[in-house]
Amino acid sequence: MAAPRHGAFHPLTVAAVDRLTDDSVALTLRIPEELREDYRHAAGQHLALRRRSAEVGEVRRTYSICSPAPAPGGPGPQQLRVGVRLVEGGEFSTFAHKEIAPGDVLDVMVPAGRFVLDPAAAPQGAHYAAVVGGSGITPLLSIAATLLAARTDARFCLIRSDRTAASTMFLEEVADLKDRYPDRFQLVTVLSREEQEAGLPSGRLDEERLTALLPALLPVESVAGWFLCGPFGLVQGAERALRGLGVLRNRIHEEIFHVDDAPAPAPVTRTVSSSHSRVTARLDGRSGTWPVQDGESLLDAVLRNRADAPYACKGGVCGTCRAFLVRGEIHMDRNFALESDETEAGFVLACQSHPVTEEVEIDFDR
Template sequence: MFHPLRVAEVRPLTDDAVTISFEVPEELRAAYHYAPGQHIAVRRREGGAEIRRTYSLCDPAPGPGEAGPRRLRVGVRLVEDGEFSTYALKELAAGDTLDVMTPAGRFVLEPRPGRYAAVVGGSGITPVLSQIATVLAREPRASFCLVRSDRTAASTMFLDEVADLKDRWPDRLHLVSALSREEQQAGLPSGRLDADRLTALLPALLPVPEVDGWFLCGPLGLVGAAERALRTLGVPRSRVHQEIFHVDEVPATPSGAAAAISGGGTVKATLDGRSGSWAARGGESVLETVLRNRSDAPYACKGGVCGTCRTRLVAGEVRMDRNFALEPEETEAGYVLACQSHPVTPVVEVDFDA
């Protein structure tokens, strides 16, 4: 659900990134309670068109018994030809109002004892920053190893905040940095962190079999490389969690050989306790059919990345073009991404409330 929130601050972070803070009214604090690693979607209208983007929350999460946050803070990096990121860096100012969706996402690390590690690239540090700050503050028996990759030191987001966390917990936070386009005095030699390099590096940093959870976040290439390295090192898939940023350059690859029906068919959907049944137009995704009839259907990126439109397939069959958001156990349990799902059978039924 979206609510209009006032922008409290827009603060430069690097030459091409800012943080945006939103004020949360007292009556909405419970609605915006979030877990470390979750994200929000922001919405604005320009020229009659609606623009939605998803950004991860970067601050420590409120505790289970605490009231929700008074402020929400996200990091936004400028994307080439990006409609919202250009607006955020060049026009957005304190006092403006944006529609903000309540927090969502399953790239979450709840505080508990254990050894954790993350491999992040670029703006992928944002949700992991919240995870590290929350877990180390609330669980004294937890430790974290952060491997981060950035282009240059000047482009590194949250550089000072990560350094502050390292100063606060020097024995429980191990920080390793790599720059792909610049040499640095300390840390790893410059260059990309590919699968071979990570396969050699990670066992030198920490006892890989003892890590309770791996959190991979950033561009598709880095996350894929880290996932392959962990597979080579024998890490169980259940311990690896990932969130992909920046996949526009990757063509959609339909999962399975099933062809979407050409004539449309019927989509049945349950959302917020109400059910409906609508004729689908040829070529439409399940989300597009539902949105024509229920404008409150949840979505953000429409690119198979954020998982906001996750729904359970109750009946029928769909072809999902691509999936960068759902874990294998979720797809096995019948969940699909509505934005990427096209009906294969004449009738498809989904449940957004499941």
């Protein structure tokens, strides 16, 4: 069977809308039989949801799949579930909370993302851990549930930070994992704005606190993989704490949900006039060459000619527009999606890339 096309959207019916907290819902999407292989996903991947309206035009947002991944060789998923937290002024999240109802049809991109864990590749007796904040729980719910079900020798430690108990997403689902795997699933909860009757004192999980906390919870050096997900500040603080504790960078995997507190993009030190630049792009087996207009990213230049080019956030966060740089030089404004081994191998985010040389070639099919 042919692989799903990059950036392909399909209409999916909403099977259920579940209220998780006052400001978050879970959407369950029904997958028709003929599309189940297209929506086969790895634990930790995300979906891009699209809304088109006369008032706002086209809006795309990415949401992590919280359902366990289907077993290799088994049937594709009949349903997928994503969590949506309300963002102040957020066009799609407001739409999801106020308007989406069971029976509605949404445009949904096929699964994407590399913030994943493959249980089959886990070492014997592997111990994994995650530090998550807020809605960062969503991909880890899928990762932990998939790993623990597939590998009876594996263990998982989830350290989660939320503002209050009432704002905590997927409380029941996480509690179910604890009940189902009491000896292999360790849960540590920290509330930043509310005291708990038992457990850790309230406060933010910053670098200093994590540096003291993590060695007291588990053998940091023997953890096979660390998964960090949530706001920029929490993820960066957790990474610094782990590196300070001697964890190798290739054992740390990151996905950032909010970048409001991220530093400004690095200044461009070398450029070429966009009016003299051209981009050649390969996508789903077809190539084309087009001019790059002033101020355009490579993605925008491709989109003017190939409306099916893959993207979701256009903010350097989701990684949907990942492409391989075949030739030429580019400048990336920001990157919160690609890990260091990917950039070293030549991958770029097309939405953040601008030409430095007159000829640039990228490949979305790699």
